[in-house]
Amino acid sequence: MAVELVGGAALGAIVGELLKVVVEAKDKILMFRSILKHIEETLQSIIPILKEIEELNKALDRRDEQTARLLEVIEQGKTIVLDCSSIRFLNLPKKYKYTNKLQELDKSLTSFFQIVMQAQIARDTKEVLKVVRGKNWSFRGKIGGGGGGSGMMMMIPGAPVNPVGLEVPLRELKMELFKDGVSVVVLSAPPGCGKTTLAKLLCHDRQVTEKFKDNIFYVTVSKTNTLEGIVRRIFEHKGYRVSEFRGEEDVINRLEQFLKDIEPDPTLLVLDDVWPGSESLLEKLKLQITDYKILVTSRSSFPRFGSAFKLQPLNYDDSMTLFRHSAFFPDQSQSQSCIPEEHVIKIVKGCKGFPLALEVVGGSLRGQPAEIWETREKEFSRSGSILQYSDLVSSLQGSLDALDKHGIVKQCFMDLCSFPEDQRIPVTALIDMWAELYNLDGDVYAVANLHELSNRNLVDVITLREDTSGCYHQQFVMQHDLLRELAIHQINAQSAEYRKRLVVEISGNKVPDWWVKQKHLISAQLLSISTDETFSSTWCRINVPEVEVVILNFRSKNYTLPDFIKEAKKLKVMIVINYGFFPTELGNFALLGSLSNLKRIRLEHVTIPSYGFTSAQFKNLQKMTMVMCNIGQAFSTSSIQVTEALPNLEEINFDYCSDIVELPVEVCHLRKLKKLNVTNCHKLVSLPRKIKELVNLEVLRLGSCVELKELPSTIGKLSNLSILDISECLELDRLPEEIGELQNLSKLHMVSCSDDFKLPSSISELKNLKEVICDEATACLWEPFGQLLKNLRIKVHAEQINLNWLNKRSL
Template sequence: MAVAFVGGALLGAVFGELLRAVSEAKDKAVMFKDLLEQLESTLQNSTPMIKEIEKLNQVLDLPKHETDTLIEMMRRGEHLVHKCSRVKWNCFKRYDYAKKIIKLDRSIDTFFRTYIPLQQTRDNRVIMVDLKEVHMMVKRLSGNDRTSWMFNQVGVAGACSAPDPPPVTPGLDVPLKELKLELFKDGRQVIVVSAPGGYGKTTLVKKLCKDDQVLGKFKDNIFFVTVSQTPNVKGIVQKVFQHKGYAVPEFQTDEDAINDLERLLKPIRPEAILLVLDDVWSGSESLLQKFKFQLPYYKILVTSRSVFPQFGSGYDLKPLNDEAARTLFRYSANLQDGNSYIPDENLVNKILRACKGCPLALTVVGGSLCGKHPAIWQKRVKEWTQDVSVFHSNKEILSCLERSLDALNNEVKECYMDLCSFPEDQRIPITALVDMWMELYELVDELFAIANLHELSNLNLANCVATRKYASDDSCYNDHFVMQHDLLRELAIYQSTLEPIKQRKRLIIDTSGNNFPEWWMDQKQHPLNASLLSISTDENFSSNWYDMEAPEVKVVALNIRAKKYTLPNFLEKMDKLKVMIVTNYGFFPAELSNIRVFGALSNLKRIRLEHVSLPSMTTVRMKHLQKVSLVMCNVGQVVGNSTFHFSDAFPNLLEIDIDYCNDLMELPDGLCDIVSIKKLRITNCHKLSILPEGIGKLVNLQMLTLASCTDLSALPDTIGNLSNLNFLDISECLNIQELPEQIGELCSLKTLCLKGCSIFEPPSSILNLENLEVVKCDEETAYQWEYFQLGQAKFRIEVIQEDINLYWLHNPHL
């Protein structure tokens, strides 16, 4: 998150003290002279910008905590430099301090160069000075001066950054040049790129946004937003506020949102601005008109399956030519691999003619034939070429894609169909899919669910994205997601509707406001036979439900956009329900009510809640619940209730997964009474500062993950009681500086993950861990663990490289 970490008079003073200390020490500490000169150079290069940002921050009155990270780093650095001056001939200290100086230099350089680019930060401060009055106005619109209208008090810079295009994009070089010419012309504000679904419109625009000339003109003022079938004006504007690193206002109307967007963009001039509206549907002319402002050098680039003639002649993206189509198909079918079957070129030509230059069809068909026997190639080609006009329209493209699903076995095909349970253009958490598939298909191990997902990915029917990588075990997929092309989702929905309502395996319901489908209100259609029920509602839904009888349902996915949401009473009648998934895609956490229905679900085994506020659950009892996942939830009312008995409410719980729950400051003691727990994952909970001593009571715990809990300062001594713990991950727990001596009592521990921790002196009891197989750490601390290896310890050291990417910024909630 692009928070203003630098600023304030204290920062300047500490920075100056460190620079003076380095300058004085480099001549005294001759053994470290080269390293200290490099550190001095890094600091001097940052000095001019530090001074300028300081001046601007005095105007903005930025909070003190935003400078603490850098200040603390520099204070420790000054202390280290003084210690270096006193080192004589102690070889171990020389080696130790040299490593620390290198780490300090890298940390300061990375802080400015990678995480908070100084030039961008300075420019943002200038804009923030101009917009301070706008922010006060937005506060007044909220009706009070409190910060409750904000989400996490600040926005997320980069939330509208354009995604990277695929690695291979044949045939788009000429369209890219032509589109750039259109974009750089004066006079035209709105440019529409149109083509049928699957023709590569979004890929072309992604490529455009990464082009050097385009970046040179628009710099960091490129806003990429996916619109989809049901546009949300307030949501689009909120994303732009996020992108620029500002607090996200809560708008009352679309008009308020548009007015504030114009106020946000005006101070950016005279710099050029590019707003990309991806996947705009037919009938959205009024939406595009709203985003037109009288600003110089302001462009709107639209991708759509439709043309919008009132905005002038658009850019019509054509199918791929023969050469580009052949290149894409061969890449998708992996024909460039010498070990792959190289078919008769005549077969390839027939497939290319059938695909009609449609990139999506070429990619999916190529993936479905990759590595297959020649007989399968011949059979498929015969099927695909029976109708020479198979790709003349979207419906015909869908027909071709349907045939490509024949390569899937029944279970994998069913998994593919389940992907349409989630909204269009949203990332699907892999953990949610695993929960669904484990119960729908009675899988004996989660690995089978992951294998099905990889098979879909290998056939280009889904794209897997890892937003972050921790030094964690391979079974943790908290930061892994699936994306699916709109056309492939439409195919799954289309196939789901081929059977009569009462006989469908999955019911996919997408409502606008309170407009329910007619069959739902027709009691003759009940009871229903579906095993999967997905209901998507928008911000205008009033939570007034019609009744439903669906006794066979095993999985319910509720996709919501609301500040308040009432769970439907008809859930109580679903006796076979095993998985409940509630995901809020709005900007602010949804307040859940009617939570008592959870207690009525006698067979519920897995529950996943995302971006909701949990009310008090004192009356809820779920005796068969085995796994609970809370992502970006407000959990204060539950964990802070001293009268709530967790062991009574969840007596058979096996897994707890808590991620990005910002109001979780300490783990309640009551959780430690659920002795059945085997896996406890708490990740990215940055306010979690303490673990209860009672954690030692979790004698069946096998996995404990505390990754990126940056305020956590220590592990309790009672951790030594966890005799069955085989996996411990405290990666990126920046405040943990030492391990308790009792860690040597973890007799079953096999894997220890410490990447990003400042533990330079492990306890000697580590040598007692006879079953320890691997220690995962970073380069700066690896040498300390190598010392223990010399002490005959059997474990191996795995150095984890820094993983820096911005995929996580595309999460609409962060």
């Protein structure tokens, strides 16, 4: 009976029943709100997995016995949640008992869908591939990985919230897309008109989702995207990592076979922000497949594909609505703000109906005195053009000029163009840059500048999930393409040798003419070089004696650090980010050791060569960050001991480094280390006993190391440790008795630890412990220590996870 109830569309319905019960209970039962919120998010996150299971079961024409187990978990869960409503607030034994039951339910759901059902998907996928004839896929299985990494599946962006003035264009665009015989629809408009917003609305429209179902693929096409990159993103949307292609013809053949295999359901491919001159790319993606549609958003109309759908600027009424939303606080009317109506009217008209201009200009004026409004109004009467779309740029320019009195904030805005378009910019990378460029003492100043830019609608600050530990590795920034262009245009107004920032984009191996012809020293403090998949690491020489920050953005499978960096004697910050699909080993790595002033290194998605950090002396290096990197033997001793190679290192960050099973023991020899952050390293099982040698360590973060089983007893020797974070270390069920020796420990983070977690009696010795951040269930464990630790404050953390970032990062 259970198997009959579970399967097909019933899977989603069953989970929906539990979700409904959880949502209702969460709003009524305050004492369990935190854990119920977490269960709600767990249930919402598994819905895509359910859809995939349904597709596979349909393809195999069967129902799997594993899904019968799901019914049992759901039914038990409903009973537990409903029983919670009858518990009185002061009934602590029952409260503790049902807290544990709810946590066990959440753990069961997570385990079931991460292990049991993923195994079923992997097995069923192989069976599907076996029965489909003419395959040439060579898939490597389901994609895993952590937040922000190239291992995540690309998803359709979230629906825009309260879009203004797009109801009619949406209806007309749908009619164009649904026409028989139309395979490519080009949505064209100047930048800042809302093309991307309209495309996202379309993807979430009921009629569109009913027609195309799960076969809607959304790819943001940057200037450097290739056919192979786009096709890989299409495959990843379905959850598969495809093996190497054997050339362009192979790419097209596999895409054609893929689209035929997902018939008879229609397919919609959305290519957002396609650059002018990309006709040949679109031609290759235009295949003779039944009910296969392509929607292109671009500044270009691409007449080869028929008449483009032209998105017009907003009319006056809609412009006024959008502007008021940005320019005035939610609880503030215009009359309360004392801003004359004529100022508002003239500024709105000056924005020419461009949504981006209305939002940016409105945001820059929010809370400003009437004199600033009047000044902006007069600026709108000036003529002049600095980019192709003069009306829009003149609207935005005033907002940028308004930053002049906030000197560093404007400089921070200009620095953002050092990163590729349409990519999430890590806040921690910006902190490293700005600490050295502008002597910002403390991370909070850099973050405050970002929020100032966000308040003016010049950037979007994205928080993947709230971080209680005081670091910012879960925060990112996005900059609109046009605002990035505006910054680059201003930078390029000067000749190359006098620019404060040098932002270089190399296509293939073609460098700018000024680079080849350079005769003078380059005075830039910041150098950013972006290269595409075809770059061969053949570097021309450039003399940058004043540069303090170098950012290298690349996509190629092989990459060598440029020799000219050796001459950058003032270099303080080196950031190397690989945006490709596979980790790339860095060539010429040892040259970094020749930079005597280098203080900070950030590496993303690269394989660090063996003995990479012991092949040279990094005399003044203070901080290194490695994200999604293969560490391997990077710290192993070669000709130089690690203590000699990194004599002044104070901070190490490992984030999503999947090959770390045990922390490299060599790290424990770095006596000056003050901060050690090992986060989201899902294979980390243990810490070496020699961690006791880090006598100056003040901060130890181990967040989301889900396989970490124990802390060594020698941790008690870390006499200077003040912050310890073990949040989401799900296998860690106790603290060692020696934890009581940490007399300087002032803050302990332990949100979402093991359900069986136990506190040792030595906790009572932590006289300087001032704050414990934990979940509601763990808070109960601290109650017996309340009388012994008079200065202790227990802070119950309500977890909040933001999944909207998935559409922000090109994977």
